[in-house]
Amino acid sequence: MKKKSIAIDMDGVLADTEVQYLNYYEQQFGTRLTKEIFHNVAEAEALPDGSIYKFLFTPGFFRTIPVMDGAVDAVKTLQQDYDIYIVSAAMEFPLSLFEKKEWLEEHFPFIQWNNIIFCGNKSIIDTDYMIDDYCKNLDFCKGKPILFSAGHNASITHHVRVNNWKEVETLFAEERSLARQ
Structure with a gap:
């Protein structure tokens, strides 16, 4: 399957x-x-x-961003049951493309290169789920959009919201449970 x-x-x-x-x-x-x-x-x-x-536009900015708490372990867990694609808009800021690639290699080395998508517009992405902090990406999601909480999206109410990676894991555990029924 x-x-x-x-x-x-x-x-x-x-x-x-x-x-x-x-x-x-x-x-x-x-x-x-x-x-x-x-x-x-x-x-x-x-x-x-x-x-x-x-x-x-500062060299090193994207390369040195801290990892969200719980993200590495949660993605590893999700990868057991789902095909994971890292999708990032990396075209607007010239340094971000290379720095984001290096950042992923350091923090998420278990994600294969062919599961990393750097793009300018995420509306072309066709996955079953999308986890993002911007509605401009989620509003055009072809699958189920999941809004990851951030300060700038605090008042958004029209997508399923998760506040952290623990909640992401819980949401997908529930999804797997429903799929088995």
């Missing part, structure tokens, strides 16, 4: 970009901000003076 497939976003889902933005901001300006600044605010507008865009 063919496994069902899951597309998993990188930034904000596997990689904790909010923490990275805050770390870079503190290094640059000497002020420590909290994740609350992202609450119901577009990511690009959360930090003053357009600094997020500056960080996105």
Whole structure:
């Protein structure tokens, strides 16, 4: 029997970009901000003076993003029953393509190269499920969209929401249980 497939976003889902933005901001300006600044605010507008865009063009930014808590173990678990594809928009920021590839090789070496999709528009992805933190990707998902919580999407209510990787594991355990019935 063919496994069902899951597309998993990188930034904000596997990689904790909010923490990275805050770390870079503190290094640059000497002020420590909290994740609350992202609450119901577009990511690009959360930090003053357009600094997020500056960080996105800084060498090493994508390469050194911290991994989301529980992501590695959860993806390994999901991989037992599902075909996992890492799908990331990596064309807008020139350094991100190579840095994201290296980041995945370090943190998710068990994901094969042919299960990594770097693209500009995720509407072409045709998987049974998609886990992403942006509705612009989920609204066109051909399978079941799953919204991974982030500050910028706090008020979104029209997709199934997971707040962390533990909840992702629970959701898919329930999906497997329903499929067996």
